Amino acid sequence: MAEVKLTEQQTRIGEHKDGSLIVLAGAGSGKTATLVQRVGRLIDKGVSPRQILMITFSRKAAREISARVERQFGLDGSDVVVDTFHGFGYRFLRQHKDLFGLGEDMEWVILNENDQKRLLNEIGAEFAEKSNFDVKLLRKALKQGFALWSLMKQNGICPGNVSDALIGLEKARCSRTGDTPNHERVQLVDRLVAETLVQYERDKRKSGYLDFDDLLILPTKALKRYPDIARALSFQHQYIMVDESQDTNAVQYWMVKEIAQHHKNLVMVGDDDQGIYTWRGARVANLKRFIKDFNAPIAKLERNFRSHSRIVECASKLIRHNKSRLPKTAYSEDHGGDFPQFCVAQRDREMAENIVREVKARQAQGVPLSDMAVLYRTNRMTMILEPALKQAGIPYTVVGGMSFYERKEIQAITAVVRVAHRWKDWQAIKALQPYIDGLGKKGMNDLIQKLDEYDENLLGFAVHKAPQQYGKGGIVLQTFLISLFEAAYSDTEGLPQYKILERIVQWAKDGPMKLLDREKDDAIRVKRSENLDLLLHEVRLAKPDDYFQYLMEGPISDYQDSHDQGDYLTLSTIHRSKGLEWPHVMVAGFSNGLMPLDTGRMNGRPAANTGENKNKFEQDDEDDGGRPEEERRLAYVAITRAAQSLSLHHASLYHFPGGEPVVVEPSPYLEEMGLELSPQQAAIISNALDTEQPLSYQSDQKKTTGAAQSPTPRYADDESRPALNILG
Ligand SMILES: Nc1ncnc2c1ncn2[C@@H]1O[C@H](COP(=O)(O)OP(=O)(O)OP(=O)(O)O)[C@@H](O)[C@H]1O
Numbered sequence: 001m002a003e004v005k006l007t008e009q010q011t012r013i014g015e016h017k018d019g020s021l022i023v024l025a026g027a028g029s030g031k032t033a034t035l036v037q038r039v040g041r042l043i044d045k046g047v048s049p050r051q052i053l054m055i056t057f058s059r060k061a062a063r064e065i066s067a068r069v070e071r072q073f074g075l076d077g078s079d080v081v082v083d084t085f086h087g088f089g090y091r092f093l094r095q096h097k098d099l100f101g102l103g104e105d106m107e108w109v110i111l112n113e114n115d116q117k118r119l120l121n122e123i124g125a126e127f128a129e130k131s132n133f134d135v136k137l138l139r140k141a142l143k144q145g146f147a148l149w150s151l152m153k154q155n156g157i158c159p160g161n162v163s164d165a166l167i168g169l170e171k172a173r174c175s176r177t178g179d180t181p182n183h184e185r186v187q188l189v190d191r192l193v194a195e196t197l198v199q200y201e202r203d204k205r206k207s208g209y210l211d212f213d214d215l216l217i218l219p220t221k222a223l224k225r226y227p228d229i230a231r232a233l234s235f236q237h238q239y240i241m242v243d244e245s246q247d248t249n250a251v252q253y254w255m256v257k258e259i260a261q262h263h264k265n266l267v268m269v270g271d272d273d274q275g276i277y278t279w280r281g282a283r284v285a286n287l288k289r290f291i292k293d294f295n296a297p298i299a300k301l302e303r304n305f306r307s308h309s310r311i312v313e314c315a316s317k318l319i320r321h322n323k324s325r326l327p328k329t330a331y332s333e334d335h336g337g338d339f340p341q342f343c344v345a346q347r348d349r350e351m352a353e354n355i356v357r358e359v360k361a362r363q364a365q366g367v368p369l370s371d372m373a374v375l376y377r378t379n380r381m382t383m384i385l386e387p388a389l390k391q392a393g394i395p396y397t398v399v400g401g402m403s404f405y406e407r408k409e410i411q412a413i414t415a416v417v418r419v420a421h422r423w424k425d426w427q428a429i430k431a432l433q434p435y436i437d438g439l440g441k442k443g444m445n446d447l448i449q450k451l452d453e454y455d456e457n458l459l460g461f462a463v464h465k466a467p468q469q470y471g472k473g474g475i476v477l478q479t480f481l482i483s484l485f486e487a488a489y490s491d492t493e494g495l496p497q498y499k500i501l502e503r504i505v506q507w508a509k510d511g512p513m514k515l516l517d518r519e520k521d522d523a524i525r526v527k528r529s530e531n532l533d534l535l536l537h538e539v540r541l542a543k544p545d546d547y548f549q550y551l552m553e554g555p556i557s558d559y560q561d562s563h564d565q566g567d568y569l570t571l572s573t574i575h576r577s578k579g580l581e582w583p584h585v586m587v588a589g590f591s592n593g594l595m596p597l598d599t600g601r602m603n604g605r606p607a608a609n610t611g612e613n614k615n616k617f618e619q620d621d622e623d624d625g626g627r628p629e630e631e632r633r634l635a636y637v638a639i640t641r642a643a644q645s646l647s648l649h650h651a652s653l654y655h656f657p658g659g660e661p662v663v664v665e666p667s668p669y670l671e672e673m674g675l676e677l678s679p680q681q682a683a684i685i686s687n688a689l690d691t692e693q694p695l696s697y698q699s700d701q702k703k704t705t706g707a708a709q710s711p712t713p714r715y716a717d718d719e720s721r722p723a724l725n726i727l728g
């Protein structure tokens with residue numbers, strides 16, 4: 001974002017000092033820019049920077065806002081508190097761990113998905129055994145039950161007993177399916193799921209474990225229960241602003257409300273047309289609740305500063321098809337730009353080639369790669385795009401893929417560090433079992449059970465002579481632990497944090513885990529090693545007071561192996577592109593089945609998946625689609641990221657790994673945006689749709705590369721536009 005001189009409408013928001021305000025405005029209207037300006041105005045009016053709290057959607061956005069505040073107002077970036085809801089919640093929990101019965105010497109640990117799953121399944125297995133119930137069946141039911149549980153927690157409900165849990169789960173299920181809750185019809189499996197989930201919460205508390213939803217619900221509950229703490233926090237954070245508030249869920253809203261209700265200085269900024277996380281419980285209803293609770297006046301911004309008028313018009317036409325939206329007008333005063341382009345390819349790989357060609361053409365015009373982005377609805381699109389980009393030698397960075405902290409090697413190192421610091425972190429040591437030669441899963445579980453029974457911790461176990469009752473596995477584990485503790489503790493006094501971590505990483509690389517050597521694929525092995533180096537680099541740069549805590553925050557950060565500096569093309573899911581902008585945006589997969597998303601169809605299965613069975617263990621950025629208005633909002637977010645040029649790429653045939661080849665028509669949004677196909681494009685598309693047997697790339701290599709057979713126009717040189725301007 002460039003430095004801006006606020007308009008009159010924006011100035012009124014920027015100058016707003018005391019009391020509540022809601023800003024509802026379209027994409028690119030300067031909402032975020034105005035909030036940043038407001039920080040400066042508040043400081044001019046005598047507010048201490050430390051009293052300002054800005055909550056934003058992602059750590060990346062938080063970092064960007066901090067940097068702007070620093071640059072524009074000459075502040076140290078950390079003076080103004082800029083955080084995410086999860087980050088804020090985590091800091092609260094650390095500060096008030098006594099409220100949750102955590103001793104001074106104990107720190108919270110944020111569980112990763114695997115830990116969560118393991119813990120849940122372990123508890124479930126015990127309940128299943130007691131009731132003579134099939135463990136596998138229960139595991140399956142737990143997956144769905146956990147998704148509902150997570151949703152309940154995001155709505156502020158976390159029952160502490162089984163009967164309330166049963167009622168809550170049934171209600172949550174019915175809110176998804178539209179059924180009427182029937183609390184009489186409880187089956188054994190429902191009871192077992194409820195028992196497991198209630199026990200899961202208890203076990204986490206006992207061990208100081210947190211899952212993602214806890215980062216929000218625990219602080220909110222505490223703030224409600226202890227109003228004095230909320231009041232103290234409100235004194236600390238006198239001026240609170242929330243960006244992207246359309247994606248705030250109920251518990252996030254309550255968290256901020258508990259604090260802000262004491263001074264009412266809360267400004268919420270959002271665009272209901274960009275609400276793209278309803279599947280995670282985020283609801284525009286919270287904006288309405290805010291207006292009512294705080295009697296908040298509404299301010300609007302109408303001029304779009306990001307995009308030229310042709311893009312803004314297309315976006316407005318599209319989003320007007322949504323029925324449940326607040327009326328808004330948007331216009332741009334930049335009337336010079338090109339119409340969005342629609343580009344047709346026969347097959348997905350050809351679509352990737354078209355994108356490569358477009359990127360190269362822009363590069364040849366002197367556009368840096370960092371000014372371009374390729375956006376897509378589903379992560380799987382990277383499997384189609386990456387090979388083409390690699391082959392063309394175009395450096396790129398993927399945002400929103402598997403997050404850095406979910407990578408196997410990073411999880412393993414985190415588990416090692418956890419064991420080194422928390423000697424009763426049973427989930428961490430269990431996560432390391434596959435790396436310990438001579439100790440099987442059952443052996444490890446038995447050992448941990450015994451340690452727990454004897455109230456022994458891992459350090460105690462390592463330094464004492466392994467007692468007979470631990471058996472052979474005990475000796476293996478002891479050897480492993482002694483070696484680890486030596487790396488972590490011997491002669492480390494006075495060493496900087498990153499040096500200690502360096503030693504631990506080195507130990508992991510060389511030591512009993514032989515983590516990297518186990519990987520057969522050379523490229524993956526190198527990448528894994530690089531990722532560990534990157535982690536060390538991060539720690540070195542961050543100079544944390546406590547690197548253990550720093551690593552624990554990893555899962556709630558947006559840190560990736562992203563290249564913030566340097567010239568890279570950005571590949572991103574639409575979800576992750578929120579709030580960002582690029583001069584040139586390409587949307588990959590502007591096809592029916594991808595936009596709107598219908599996962600079932602794209603896998604070659606008939607029925608649309610409504611997303612109800614989404615495995616909520618996956619804290620990724622994707623659902624399964626199936627909500628028509630939300631899908632349209634996603635398309636709206638994608639196209640409003642573009643400042644100067646927008647191209648929408650369609651392929652008639654997609655074949656994602658693991659699925660069947662499918663033939664699809666262009667996205668219906670094309671028509672809704674007021675764009676039309678050229679006669680050539682219409683011919684290519686109807687040709688493809690007439691083909692009865694879609695051809696798979698794998699089964700028919702020759703035909704896929706056979707450009708001569710393709711009626712798609714080919715381009716003689718890189719300067720050529722990759723596709724036809726459909727209105728031109
Ligand atoms: N008054 C202004 N003059 C010039 N440029 C402006 C002005 N206000 C905002 N901009 C620019 O317009 C672009 C969009 O602004 P910003 O990102 O703040 O919009 P937004 O409303 O937050 O968008 P989104 O809904 O996508 O989050 C930025 O490049 C910003 O610098």
Ligand SMILES: [Mg+2]
Binds near residue numbers: 243
């Ligand atoms: Mg914004």
